[in-house]
Amino acid sequence: MGQRGEQLQAEMLTIMDQNSGPISAYDLLEKLRSSNAKMAPTTVYRALASLTEQGRIHRLESMNAYVPCQHDHHHQSSILSICDDCGSVEENVAPDVLNQLETVVGENGFSAKRHVIEVHGLCGTCDSEEAVQ
Amino acid sequence: MGQRGEQLQAEMLTIMDQNSGPISAYDLLEKLRSSNAKMAPTTVYRALASLTEQGRIHRLESMNAYVPCQHDHHHQSSILSICDDCGSVEENVAPDVLNQLETVVGENGFSAKRHVIEVHGLCGTCDSEEAVQ
DNA sequence: TTGTGGAATGTTATATTATAACGTAAAGAG
DNA sequence: CTCTTTACGTTATAATATAACATTCCACAA
Numbered sequence: 001m002g003q004r005g006e007q008l009q010a011e012m013l014t015i016m017d018q019n020s021g022p023i024s025a026y027d028l029l030e031k032l033r034s035s036n037a038k039m040a041p042t043t044v045y046r047a048l049a050s051l052t053e054q055g056r057i058h059r060l061e062s063m064n065a066y067v068p069c070q071h072d073h074h075h076q077s078s079i080l081s082i083c084d085d086c087g088s089v090e091e092n093v094a095p096d097v098l099n100q101l102e103t104v105v106g107e108n109g110f111s112a113k114r115h116v117i118e119v120h121g122l123c124g125t126c127d128s129e130e131a132v133q
Numbered sequence: 134m135g136q137r138g139e140q141l142q143a144e145m146l147t148i149m150d151q152n153s154g155p156i157s158a159y160d161l162l163e164k165l166r167s168s169n170a171k172m173a174p175t176t177v178y179r180a181l182a183s184l185t186e187q188g189r190i191h192r193l194e195s196m197n198a199y200v201p202c203q204h205d206h207h208h209q210s211s212i213l214s215i216c217d218d219c220g221s222v223e224e225n226v227a228p229d230v231l232n233q234l235e236t237v238v239g240e241n242g243f244s245a246k247r248h249v250i251e252v253h254g255l256c257g258t259c260d261s262e263e264a265v266q
Numbered sequence: 267t268t269g270t271g272g273a274a275t276g277t278t279a280t281a282t283t284a285t286a287a288c289g290t291a292a293a294g295a296g
Numbered sequence: 297c298t299c300t301t302t303a304c305g306t307t308a309t310a311a312t313a314t315a316a317c318a319t320t321c322c323a324c325a326a
Contacts, residue, residue: 005303005304024282024283025282025283025284026282026283038305038306039305040305040306040307041283041284041285042284042285042286042304042305042306042307043304043305043306045283045284045285046303046304061194061195061249061251062194062249064282064283064284064312079234079237079238081238081241081243081245083243084246090238090241090243092237092238092240092241094233094237096233097230097233097234097237100227100229100230100233101212101230101250101252102252104212104225104227104230105212105214105223105225105252105254107225108214108223108225108256108257109256109257109258109260109261110214110216110223110252110254110255110256110257110260111254111255111257111260112214112252112253112254113217113253113254113255114252114253114254115250115251115252115253116194116195116249116250116251116252116253117234117248117249117250118194118248118249119234119235119238119243119245119247119248119249120245120246120247120248120249121238121243121244121245121246121247122243122244122246123241123242123243124241124242124243124244125242127242127243127244128242138274138275157311157312158311158312158313159311159312171276171277172276173276173277173278174312174313174314175275175276175277175278175313175314175315176275176276176277178312178313178314179274179275197283197311197312197313
């Protein structure tokens with residue numbers, strides 16, 4: 001028998017919090033297997049889907065990986081900035097940007113339900129280090 | 134012997150233009166195999182990467198699929214709106230949104246290199262049809 | 267003209283990511 | 297308690313993507 005949902009989700013959040021940066025579903029699975037050797041991918045994906053729906057984690061579509069929510073899951077779409085050097089991810093909430101975005105796509109009558117906004121580049125720290133070299 | 138790069142890329146663009154909506158790498162591969170039965174995934178992925186670099190197609194990160202560029206590859210990041218009902222994709226260019234986005238992530242010193250902006254929802258047509266039902 | 271070095275392409279194999287399908291167990295409603 | 301619904305377990309497989317290395321092409325020098 002496996003763990004029941006909430007306990008599993010809690011354990012997953014702990015792992016993700018301890019992990020510095022995004023983690024893939026299978027890397028997460030591997031860590032979870034230290035406490036439950038038989039855990040299957042399906043179980044992990046289901047829990048990830050649930051956590052995502054709750055707004056407690058975010059999926060990075062451009063990396064097939066997951067990060068904990070940094071702004072206490074208020075369900076609004078976030079802007080995720082991803083450092084391609086050190087892998088760190090920052091989350092920003094900016095209603096103005098979302099509004100502007102909906103205006104732009106709305107010009108064709110499009111009705112937005114879900115936003116994927118991911119910015120790749122260099123975080124402040126890594127950008128400074130690049131400049132030095 | 135397979136086809137040389139440019140010819141392959143041209144054929145891929147033709148297929149993508151004829152296809153109504155995003156196409157996955159493997160669906161594209163299957164179509165290409167009607168003219169070259171031995172084509173391998175690697176070949177397709179390399180050509181897709183090249184076309185993406187040239188700005189002639191866009192990859193939909195949230196769908197693992199590709200669409201032709203609708204604005205004659207000026208390399209600027211686009212806003213892609215994806216209808217979850219009929220699968221159509223529209224491309225918008227909105228420098229204002231990009232600027233605002235860079236300002237937001239720049240507050241932490243982040244230096245943006247690449248934007249992934251994908252909006253899921255219903256296109257004007259499908260949204261109207263929903264309302265009727 | 268030939269050879270040689272580098273880049274693009276071909277080829278094989280495999281890694282990584284994700285879901286389908288179906289049986290079983292748990293927990294709340296009545 | 298028992299039914300029904302939802303979550304969970306399990307097995308298998310589908311879908312997406314890349315690593316690694318061999319081969320070919322082609323520009324350019326000797």
